[in-house]
Amino acid sequence: MQYDYKEKEVKINRREFLGFIGVLTAAIWSGLYAVTDVFVDRTKYIKMRTAGLYQDDEKQAARQSHKNKSLMNMYKSLNFSPTSPLAEELFHTHYIDRSVL
Amino acid sequence: MEKDEKILHHSLSVRLFHWSLVLGFLPAGFTGVLLFLRPFGDDMMHLAMQIHIAGAWIMTIGCVLFFVLCPGRVARFWQEIFHWTKDDIDWMKVSGGYPHKILLGREIEVPPMGKINSGQKLMGIMVFFGGFIIIITGLVLYVALPLVPKEIAWYADKIHLIVGIALFLCVVGGHIPLGIYNWPEFVSMFGSGLLSKKHAEKHHPLWMDEIEKVK
CATH class of the missing domain: 1.20.5 (Single alpha-helices involved in coiled-coils or other helix-helix interfaces)
Incomplete structure (x- = not known):
């Protein structure tokens, strides 16, 4: 140049x-x-x-959920158990991988 | 007839660096606005993000190479953008006479300028600090998001957004239109790097003391 x-x-x-x-x-x-x-x-x-x-x-007096009287009463009064399909549907959470945006 | 002598206005390294900013910052800026407004569907936004990242890499690598390989030119740029005199204040008061030229079609007397005018100095300061900030915050968001505390990620995101948009608006709204308006300077930066001595004497009178004849 x-x-x-x-x-x-x-x-x-x-x-x-x-x-x-x-x-x-x-x-x-x-x-x-x-x-x-x-x-x-x-x-x-x-x-x-x-x-x-x-x-x-x-x-906490009751440190495990299966010893929690109030929780067990709820299962009894609503007539289903902790491992039943309804419990699975209501309470089970799914893992979502949010580390990859 | 007197020969129209040429001055080397922008060296090859400066022109390549400027090209890296054009090819890196502009795509990153346009896609940054899209990522902020999110006007399209997932696929289009994903493509915008990929372009944003590619543009950011081009700009980052261009800046790092320029700083490492041309420290003298970086120091000169620092001297130019941080050297302010009363002439610069007076130049800013009349916006370099551009509103008169563009809107009213008449020229007014403006204080003499060096290699870059006061508006370019202001733009230089914004680009220097703004560029540094968006590169650092962008790197935090891209490579270090799972590692940094949420607070730092939040601030990095907000600062990246605000500084990025402000810089993009200044570049698209001011720097590019005025660069094209000053056509000989535009050709010099994007092409040969040369400027005619007559043009320089009129637009960069103070710069004339800083040039020397090539032996």
Whole structure:
């Protein structure tokens, strides 16, 4: 390609270089800090939630559904059993893979 | 008759990089709007998503290659877009005289500009930060969705949407029409990379100090 003029070579002075490195460092540092904070928070909430569930479990008098009188009474009064087709139809849930969008 | 001398306005690497933005950002932007509005059925939306991802990869690879292979040009771009003077403020106040030229058909006096004008500087800043943000948030949504906390995924989704649409509107509504309006500059960016010295002296008077004769 024929041309008569071109731009002069790029010159970066020390102030521009330090400014660029400073801005870049600040951006990466704040970004990592914010992301780490979210991860730390998530771990904290998961642990709190787990502790809460264990606590609820310990407080329960009947910890298994087949020993739960109120549940067994419901089956008896409606005249069907936990493994019957009607129970399957009413209570069974299906797995849906939502990891692939 | 005096010879119309040529200036190398955009080097091959810059033109290739710009082409990668055109071929990557535009399809990704159009399909991004479709994915937001969801006007079609499942098959069409799936195709739009595939085009969106392909466009995003083209843009990302173009940006990474340009940053790694042409750091000098990136530094020059930084210098150009962040160097603001009173002339730039005055230029912005009259929108570079474009409304007068396009709507009223008359030219007004505008402050002298360098290689890029103040509007392009503003666009450069938006593209630099906006591009960086949509690439990072897009990567989070595409490759790291099952790994990141829901909160980060939610913010990545919202930021990707808002910044992406804002950038797309600026590019389609401002940058492209004005780029086509300035036809010699359009030809320079998409073709030869050359600009006539006469044109440059009129539109980029301050840039004249930054060029040198080729030996």
